[in-house]
Amino acid sequence: MKRNTILLVAKREYIKTVRKPSFWIATLAFPILILIVSFVSGYSAQRVEEKIKQEAKEAKLILIVDKSRIIDMQILLPPFEQIELDKLEFGIDRVKTNEADALFVFPEDIQQSQVISIYAQDDGLINRGKYNDTARQLLKQSLLLGLEDANKINLFNQELKIQSTHFKDGQEISDRLEDFIVPAASVILYFVLAFLGSNFLLMSVSEEKENRVIEIILSIMSHREIIWGKIVGLLGVIFTQVIVLLILGGAIFWFSRDSLPFSIDWSLIPIDPVQILISCFYIICGFLTIATAMVGVGSAMPTYKEAQSFSSFFIMLSIFPIYFAALILQEPNGPIAMVTSYFPFTAPLILLIRNALGALSLWETFVSSVILLGYVAAGFYFSFKLFEFGSLEYSQKLSLKRLFQRR
Amino acid sequence: MSHNIISISNLYKSFGSTEVLHDLSFEVEEGEIFAFLGANGSGKTTTIRCLLGICKASSGELLIDNQPFDYSLTSMLGYLPEERGLYTTSRVLETMVYFGEIKGLNRKEATKRAYEYLERVDLLDKSNTEIKKLSSGQQQKIQLGITIINRPRLLILDEPTKGLDPVNRSLLMNMLTELNKAGSTVVFITHQMEEVEKIADRLVMIKEGRGILYGNVDEVKRQFGINTIHLNYRGDLPENSQLYTFTTQNHFAEITPQKNITSEAIIRFLLEKDIKISKFQIAAPSLQEIFIKVS
Numbered sequence: 162m163k164r165n166t167i168l169l170v171a172k173r174e175y176i177k178t179v180r181k182p183s184f185w186i187a188t189l190a191f192p193i194l195i196l197i198v199s200f201v202s203g204y205s206a207q208r209v210e211e212k213i214k215q216e217a218k219e220a221k222l223i224l225i226v227d228k229s230r231i232i233d234m235q236i237l238l239p240p241f242e243q244i245e246l247d248k249l250e251f252g253i254d255r256v257k258t259n260e261a262d263a264l265f266v267f268p269e270d271i272q273q274s275q276v277i278s279i280y281a282q283d284d285g286l287i288n289r290g291k292y293n294d295t296a297r298q299l300l301k302q303s304l305l306l307g308l309e310d311a312n313k314i315n316l317f318n319q320e321l322k323i324q325s326t327h328f329k330d331g332q333e334i335s336d337r338l339e340d341f342i343v344p345a346a347s348v349i350l351y352f353v354l355a356f357l358g359s360n361f362l363l364m365s366v367s368e369e370k371e372n373r374v375i376e377i378i379l380s381i382m383s384h385r386e387i388i389w390g391k392i393v394g395l396l397g398v399i400f401t402q403v404i405v406l407l408i409l410g411g412a413i414f415w416f417s418r419d420s421l422p423f424s425i426d427w428s429l430i431p432i433d434p435v436q437i438l439i440s441c442f443y444i445i446c447g448f449l450t451i452a453t454a455m456v457g458v459g460s461a462m463p464t465y466k467e468a469q470s471f472s473s474f475f476i477m478l479s480i481f482p483i484y485f486a487a488l489i490l491q492e493p494n495g496p497i498a499m500v501t502s503y504f505p506f507t508a509p510l511i512l513l514i515r516n517a518l519g520a521l522s523l524w525e526t527f528v529s530s531v532i533l534l535g536y537v538a539a540g541f542y543f544s545f546k547l548f549e550f551g552s553l554e555y556s557q558k559l560s561l562k563r564l565f566q567r568r
Numbered sequence: 569m570s571h572n573i574i575s576i577s578n579l580y581k582s583f584g585s586t587e588v589l590h591d592l593s594f595e596v597e598e599g600e601i602f603a604f605l606g607a608n609g610s611g612k613t614t615t616i617r618c619l620l621g622i623c624k625a626s627s628g629e630l631l632i633d634n635q636p637f638d639y640s641l642t643s644m645l646g647y648l649p650e651e652r653g654l655y656t657t658s659r660v661l662e663t664m665v666y667f668g669e670i671k672g673l674n675r676k677e678a679t680k681r682a683y684e685y686l687e688r689v690d691l692l693d694k695s696n697t698e699i700k701k702l703s704s705g706q707q708q709k710i711q712l713g714i715t716i717i718n719r720p721r722l723l724i725l726d727e728p729t730k731g732l733d734p735v736n737r738s739l740l741m742n743m744l745t746e747l748n749k750a751g752s753t754v755v756f757i758t759h760q761m762e763e764v765e766k767i768a769d770r771l772v773m774i775k776e777g778r779g780i781l782y783g784n785v786d787e788v789k790r791q792f793g794i795n796t797i798h799l800n801y802r803g804d805l806p807e808n809s810q811l812y813t814f815t816t817q818n819h820f821a822e823i824t825p826q827k828n829i830t831s832e833a834i835i836r837f838l839l840e841k842d843i844k845i846s847k848f849q850i851a852a853p854s855l856q857e858i859f860i861k862v863s
Contacts (some may be wrong), residue, residue, distance in 0.1 A: 166670050169669050169670050177655075177657075177658065372653040372654060372655060373651045373653030374653045374654055376617075376622065376651055376652065377648070377714070377715075380620045380621075380647040381639070381642050381667075386639075553622070
């Protein structure tokens, strides 16, 4: 009878894992982890915001179109320069060509609309709001000069909204919340795969080694079948986790939708199949790189405890990009983003973020994909080798010398 | 004509610069119980691992049923390694069924055989128990169960009675004999020589990776062993290194004749020395004695 050992191993791994209370604890605790990571990231962003405000003050030329006739000429000192009302298109062109840093438009009906329009050069995701305060302050300072007008006082007390339009390479780009749903989902999926999943794989390899069951298994199937079986089983576990998280997240969103500070128009979520396909590729490569590292560590170390402490090195490397996420968002093609895009364990997450921001050229997408595939191949090579040699070393760590001996 | 289910020829195996197996050759005939003997570290486990593809031989030919090992042979094999264990957090029945399935049985058949085995070893009531909650003896029974669930033609057991109490050891020996009678060839590694004398047809003994004894158990004993003289006596037993060596305690002596010296010559000498002999017996050497001498 033909055996499908990979599927049998996968099935066993799946059932064994989802039956554990630790699986459900980890799955339900994951949203909390995301909140903590968001907090760390938010703190980092706050620090960056201060830098952005400083950069806004350093603008060389900001054009003003004041249809509201509220802006006081006395305060329009450089870098501000008022242009004629019918020269709006000309002003926008000057921004597009980088002749001016930004253009503020104060509409005629500002008292009703309470909106200021800003046109500016795109300077990274984080920098997109850098002129918002400047525009508000400009209006408020002007209003302060004529406070005897009741309407102006009313406007002064309003929370003004900003309607901004950004350009990149001469093209208008969008920054709606809906645009970030798919990229955010892909980053979350990567975290689920890489960190929850890889830990289950490490536990599984270490368990077979600690329980001394591996030699029996190796007499029945090859080490490649065992590793593939575990990885496939684990993918099933992660799929279950994602479904649970989606249901959980969906339920939380549904019940709190009226009290959320934002609303999402699901029909506006952009679905770019190519970008999603590339993201999926990066996620799978990232998962396989970490998964093979976990197999290697689990095989080389005699106990799960020792394996866990050693594996944290790889986990730390993989989440390292989170600590400078704000910088990556601000400068997706900056030197840090470029270097970490090609380092084995940081590459998948960084490439995922840069792909979501549209910062990857076709050429770079191709090169990074080839390099990631190389890392995955190397990961499999070393994990197979470590498993071959290390899985039967029950009481000692596998030495490098032993690794390069003939089995 | 007998069929060799295992054939090992000129096996060499080195780990780095350390050679652990040197020109080892032996064959196991289908249907026999074959003992694989040697002191700790002599290379027995490495030989089996090479045979089953877990280790790669440096050179030599290793055949199972006339072909080198590959995983298509899994369904005819049962291997119980020395370093063995189980998925301790899994339940008894599901573990046995899992091993049955990966050895090629369908789920229904694996479940049926698992129940049959559990009944046979009196563990039917433990089928839904977590393995870690079983005693070590019960766990060993489960280990043997997963080894034989596919009713293997060739059963290889590395120290199967290690850690078992006398009752379970006897049970296991009986089961091996039964399996052999049902058609399985049994190869077992052991340090318990009385087990070999009790059930084995043939043996191979290795020392530092080299074969030193090989053949039918009785033949090996005849070929290698020198008969010893067991003596109850009175008087002072004289030394005579040209005729014999001896050990003595409480007027009982075990005398080992030197090469080409007959027991008659020794008795004649002792009578001449006025030794009063109350009991005299010529004993065949045990495998235990041979093992101690050669290893």
